[in-house]
Amino acid sequence: MNIQIRKYYYGDIPEDKTGGNIASSDAKSDWALWEVFIRSKQGLDHKHVGSLHAADAQMAIENARDVYTRRMEGVSIWVVESKYIHASNPEEAGEMFEPAVDKIYRHPTFYDLPDEVNQM
Amino acid sequence: MMPVQDFVRKDFSGDKIFQDKIDNEVKIEPRDWMPDAYRKTNIRQISQHAHSEIVGMLPEGNWISRAPSLKRKAILLAKVQDEAGHGLYLYSACETLGITREETINDLHSGKAKYSSIFNYPSLTWADMGAIGWLVDGAAILNQVMLTRTSYGPYARAMVRICKEESFHQRQGFEILLVLSKGSDEQKAMCQDAINRWWWPSLMMFGPHDSESTNSEQSMKWKIKRKSNDELRQNFVDMCAEQVKVLGMKLPDEKLKWNEKRQHYDFGEINWDEFWNVVKGNGPCNKQRLDARRKAWEEGEWVREAAAAFAEKRRLKQEAA
Numbered sequence: 001m002n003i004q005i006r007k008y009y010y011g012d013i014p015e016d017k018t019g020g021n022i023a024s025s026d027a028k029s030d031w032a033l034w035e036v037f038i039r040s041k042q043g044l045d046h047k048h049v050g051s052l053h054a055a056d057a058q059m060a061i062e063n064a065r066d067v068y069t070r071r072m073e074g075v076s077i078w079v080v081e082s083k084y085i086h087a088s089n090p091e092e093a094g095e096m097f098e099p100a101v102d103k104i105y106r107h108p109t110f111y112d113l114p115d116e117v118n119q120m
Numbered sequence: 121m122m123p124v125q126d127f128v129r130k131d132f133s134g135d136k137i138f139q140d141k142i143d144n145e146v147k148i149e150p151r152d153w154m155p156d157a158y159r160k161t162n163i164r165q166i167s168q169h170a171h172s173e174i175v176g177m178l179p180e181g182n183w184i185s186r187a188p189s190l191k192r193k194a195i196l197l198a199k200v201q202d203e204a205g206h207g208l209y210l211y212s213a214c215e216t217l218g219i220t221r222e223e224t225i226n227d228l229h230s231g232k233a234k235y236s237s238i239f240n241y242p243s244l245t246w247a248d249m250g251a252i253g254w255l256v257d258g259a260a261i262l263n264q265v266m267l268t269r270t271s272y273g274p275y276a277r278a279m280v281r282i283c284k285e286e287s288f289h290q291r292q293g294f295e296i297l298l299v300l301s302k303g304s305d306e307q308k309a310m311c312q313d314a315i316n317r318w319w320w321p322s323l324m325m326f327g328p329h330d331s332e333s334t335n336s337e338q339s340m341k342w343k344i345k346r347k348s349n350d351e352l353r354q355n356f357v358d359m360c361a362e363q364v365k366v367l368g369m370k371l372p373d374e375k376l377k378w379n380e381k382r383q384h385y386d387f388g389e390i391n392w393d394e395f396w397n398v399v400k401g402n403g404p405c406n407k408q409r410l411d412a413r414r415k416a417w418e419e420g421e422w423v424r425e426a427a428a429a430f431a432e433k434r435r436l437k438q439e440a441a
């Protein structure tokens with residue numbers, strides 16, 4: 001049996017063409033960083049999904065559509081420029097969150113009630 | 121999120137507290153203290169991973185205009201677009217470690233940063249689209265499923281997102297091969313030929329043997345990776361050796377044989393000379409891939425400029441209103 005397979009070498013083997021120069025690093029040309037929040041369906045919160053670069057808010061929303069909702073993951077998008085997000089300091093997480101640790105009476109399970117009062 | 125490096129804790133107990141967190145499966149987040157080497161290892165690994173997604177679009181992009189039907193074209197286009205998305209998720213994760221997008225991309229273009237060597241092989245026939253989906257995405261999936269549990273939070277989250285999208289990639293590839301395997305003699309031969317050419321490079325994707333792998337031990341300790349190269353490779357061989365039967369094709373390895381005692385397939389030795397040769401830049405397409413990326417970057421210059429100018433115009437208009 002003599003089978004010939006046609007292989008397309010054009011367009012996908014090395015050519016003796018030198019590549020272009022490496023683009024110079026100019027920090028200004030990097031677009032701003034934006035954080036993206038998506039509401040996956042009506043009635044749910046917007047949730048942080050990641051970040052991207054864009055020249056302005058509208059472009060950030062359009063890019064977020066393409067990057068984060070290709071499979072119907074969203075019905076609404078928020079974008080916030082990353083520099084406007086202020087965060088708690090992880091080094092101070094103790095002072096910040098430990099006061100809640102010993103207040104277990106804030107949880108329903110703290111209260112031992114007879115079985116007859118079900119549904120409470 | 122933006123990286124913040126001003127919380128660097130100077131006391132020497134930092135390393136121990138850090139390792140305790142890792143041992144207790146507490147994820148590391150961008151603003152948490154971390155050893156410099158942990159940061160650097162993650163930057164290297166995540167950026168390489170991102171570059172692989174982006175360069176990985178080239179061998180498949182090569183066939184979009186020549187897909188055999190509109191349906192196949194739409195599928196291939198969607199798949200390649202996913203890979204662009206994967207690159208973006210990963211570049212974003214990488215930036216949280218304090219390196220700019222531009223630095224990362226410059227490192228690719230200058231040849232300083234590596235990407236997966238598999239993409240330095242050419243895609244010569246339509247059957248290659250099948251073999252790439254089945255084998256290359258298949259190998260990537262094993263690695264990426266492991267990485268959904270990696271210790272650096274943003275990397276792990278990017279991986280969860282990516283893994284959700286990957287299984288379509290592997291399935292569409294296998295289906296391409298399945299159709300060819302039931303086709304004409306020429307189509308069957310194409311199918312086998314593509315498997316023959318992509319099998320060994322796919323095995324190389326898992327990297328050197330554990331005994332030769334320099335970064336492995338520390339990466340395991342930091343839980344950046346949780347399975348060794350050889351472990352993942354064995355999983356892959358076991359999977360494919362069964363799946364290839366469905367295609368009625370053969371994997372090009374005379375030594376491939378079920379080992380009852382090990383409950384694994386034995387397989388032949390990889391040609392490590394070829395592996396290192398391609399890593400060092402001498403694969404069939406290394407130069408072409410980098411040239412293509414640089415060209416895309418340069419030819420996109422006017423788009424970036426126009427978008428910035430348009431954004432500025434829009435801003436001025438809004439201020440005036």
Ligand SMILES: [Fe+2]
Binds near residue numbers: 206282
């Ligand atoms: Fe991918």
Ligand SMILES: [Fe+2]
Binds near residue numbers: 203
């Ligand atoms: Fe993929």
